[in-house]
Amino acid sequence: MRTLITYIMVFPKRSAFVLIALLLAGVAEALSLTALLPLLSIAVGESVDSKMGQLIVNMLHEIGLEPTLETILLVIVGGMFLKGAILLLTNQQVGHTVAHVATALRLDLIKALLASRWQYYLRQPAGALANSIATEAYRAANGFEHSVNVLALAIEALVYSIVALFISWEATLGSLIIGAILFMVLHRLVRATKRAGNKQTHLLRHLLTYLSDVLGSVKSLKAMARDNVADVILREQTRLLEKATRKEVTNRAALLALQEPILAALTASGLYLALVIWKLSLPEVMVMVFLLTRVLGLLNKTQRRYQQLVAQESAYWALRSAAEEARMEAERSTGTLIPTLEQGLNLRHIVFSYERKTIFSDLNIEIPVHSFTALIGSSGAGKSTLLDLLCGLAEPESGEILIDGVSLHNIDLRHWRHMIGYVSQDTVLLHDTILSNILVGDSTISVEDAERALRQAGAWDFVNSLPDGIHTIVGERGGMLSGGQRQRIAIARALAHQPKLLLLDEPTSALDPESERIICTTLQNLSKEFTIIVVSHQPAVINAANRVFIVSNGKAELLSDTGLPAVTDLKEEI
Ligand SMILES: Nc1ncnc2c1ncn2[C@@H]1O[C@H](COP(=O)(O)OP(=O)(O)OP(=O)(O)O)[C@@H](O)[C@H]1O
Incomplete structure (x- = not known):
């Protein structure tokens, strides 16, 4: 019930529109059915003496129609057509709304995650995110559809009950009470479905997280003939998921199977009571049986829809809590100053740790503008972390990062990041x-910007020589290009928004010497316009730089600031 109310509160306008339309559809149908009463009276040659019958006859007189068999038949058919038209519009609106709800939930989560702290984002498994965006959003949106239908069916049942009350309040009340008891008895099946739905949400998240990890490393597992390990674990998780799904389906089938015979028994008892005990007239009894069958049928449908809603609702709550958690971990930028980069960067007495692991104990680095700085050091020394600190993706515990003498703390982070071009270790x-x-x-980057960036990155000639030029599809993960070409496209991507500072993390580690040489020449050319900081273990890159820092033991030491350090000397340091 909480989910139902939440959906309506989160999407009030759309829910209201759908509900009003469904309500109109219900009224249209009820009116067309009540016309059955005088129809039946006329059909069996009786006078129309019930209140409802009189009302219909009077209404027909009002609009200048005689209550003949033909007119009443036309009223019934017309009412059905009107209901059909309203339902068509309603279903369309429900379809659009379901798509809208799924999109809104997906966007909300993506937005919250992208705005979260980098360290929090890093902890989120890609598979769980993919599951939330695809499966959970889809299930949650279906939950919305079931919610609206629960309400609409309940309203329809109400409309029918009111009409039935006019005919015989005793029979209607009796049936509603029996309907409510039936509802409560079968509620056990609804609760069991809810548990199965919760389990599915949990297992799906687990399964997709694991699946995406396994698929990410499938090549090496296959090469070592260890893919069957993954297979066994995946099979176990899939088996559990199947069990939960089977439970949900069994409960749904049980509800459907039990509702039908109980409904038949109730209708038969109602018929007996009306004919034998209350001695109602045959047309009245026939219409009443018809209406009550509909009321109870609608109540049954409401319960079935509610069962489907509770099977899906856990996906909605899982998605919402993921977005809420990400919002709690939102990156908070306190600075408002617009940065400049005309003098340089200065890191002073930086202390930084990941949880309890100290990475920097007293880091000091000065980087003048238009310099080409290489950061070297053993694996795990903290070189990539240093780049993260410069981007504001990681925050020092103490010390200061100064941009043209202004603390990064006081600078608007988005503005600062806009001045950065970043090429990561594993560009995809x-x-x-x-x-x-x-x-x-x-959308702020034009095609001309892209062309300029490609020229700056030394990629224009090869791009231009491709049959489709800049419109060439690069294939899965850029597989149709060579490693060097991919890297130059990545550099062009980093240059397209006209940054001032270029940060590159191991840009040539996967390249052959020739591709590496081309990238080094490109970087040397770029250093005339940009301030470049590159993390690398490669002698060719280190030789291309004009300043070299070694990062070790939580500090950074300047090894060379004149140009070309001897590669052999550096090799020993690395
Ligand atoms: N998000 C993180 N959470 C916890 N520890 C981390 C995190 N990122 C990096 N580390 C740890 O911090 C240390 C420094 O990592 P970093 O990636 O900065 O090293 P690096 O010098 O760039 O290494 P490499 O040359 O191998 O890329 C490593 O020991 C790493 O395990």
């Missing part, structure tokens, strides 16, 4: 065109 290109890979959805 999208399965899309080269142009899309450079724009990555940023």
Whole structure:
């Protein structure tokens, strides 16, 4: 019930529209059915003496129609058509709304996650996120559809009950009481479905997290003939999921199977009471039986829809709590100053740790503008972390990061990041065109910007020589390009928004010497315009830089600031 109310509160306008439409549909149907009463009276040659019958006859007189068999038949058929038209519009609206709800929930989660602290984001398994965006959002949106239907069916049942009350309040009340008892008895099946739904939500999240991890490393597992290990674990999780799904389906089937015979028994008892005990007239009894069958049928349908709602609702709450948790971990930027980068960067006495592991105990680095700085050091020394500190993705415990003498604390982070071009260690290109890979959805970057960036990155000649040029599709993870070409596209992506500072994390680690040489030349050319900081173990990159820092033991030490350090000397340091 909480989910039902929440859905309506979160999407009030859409829910209201759908409900009003369904209500109109219910009224249209009820009116067309009540016309049955005088129809039946006329059909059996009786006079129309019930209140409802009189009302219909009077209404027909009002609009200048005689209550003949033909007119009443037309009223019934017309009412049904009107109901059909309203239902068509309603169903359309429900369909649009379900799609809208799914999109709104997905966007909400993505937005909250992207706005969260980097350290929090890193802890989120990609598979769980994919599951939330795909499966949970879909199930949650279906939950919305079931909610609206529960309400609509309940309203329809109410409308029918009111109409039935006019005919015989005793029979209606009796049936409603029996209906309520039936509802409560069968509620056990609804609760069991809810438990199965919760289990499914939990297992699906687990399964997709594991699946995405396994698929990410399938090549090495396959090469070592260890893919059957993954297979066994996945099979176990799939078996559990299947069990939960089977439980849900069994409970649904049980509810459906039990409702039908009980409904038949109730209808038969009602018929007996009306004919033998209350001695109602045959047309009245026939209409009443028809209406009560509908009321109880609608109550049954309401319960079945409610059962479907509780099977899906856990997905909605899982999705909402994921978004809420991400919002609690939102990155908070306190600074408001607009940064400049005309003098340089200065890291002073930086102390930083991951949980209890100290990475920097007293880090001091000065980086003048238009310098080309290489950061070297053993694996795990903290080079990538240093880049994270510069971007504001990690925050020092103490010490200061100064941009042109202004503390990063006081600077608007988004403005600062806009001045950064970042090429990560593991750039993944999208399965899309080269142009899309450079724009990555940023509408402020023009095609001319992309072309300029490709030229700056030394990629223009090879892109231009491709049959579709900038519109060439690069394939899955950029697989249709060479490693060096992919890396130059990644550099072009980092340059497209005209940054001032270029940060590169191991840009050539996967490249052959020739591709590496080309990237180094590109970087040297770029250093005339940009301030470049590159993390690398590669002698060619270190030689290309004009300043070299070694990061070790929580500190950074300047090894060279004149240009070309001897590669052999550096190798010993690395
Ligand atoms: N998000 C994180 N949470 C906890 N520990 C982390 C996190 N990121 C990195 N570390 C740890 O901090 C240390 C420094 O990591 P970092 O990636 O900065 O090293 P690096 O010098 O760039 O290494 P490499 O040359 O191997 O890329 C490593 O020991 C790593 O395990």
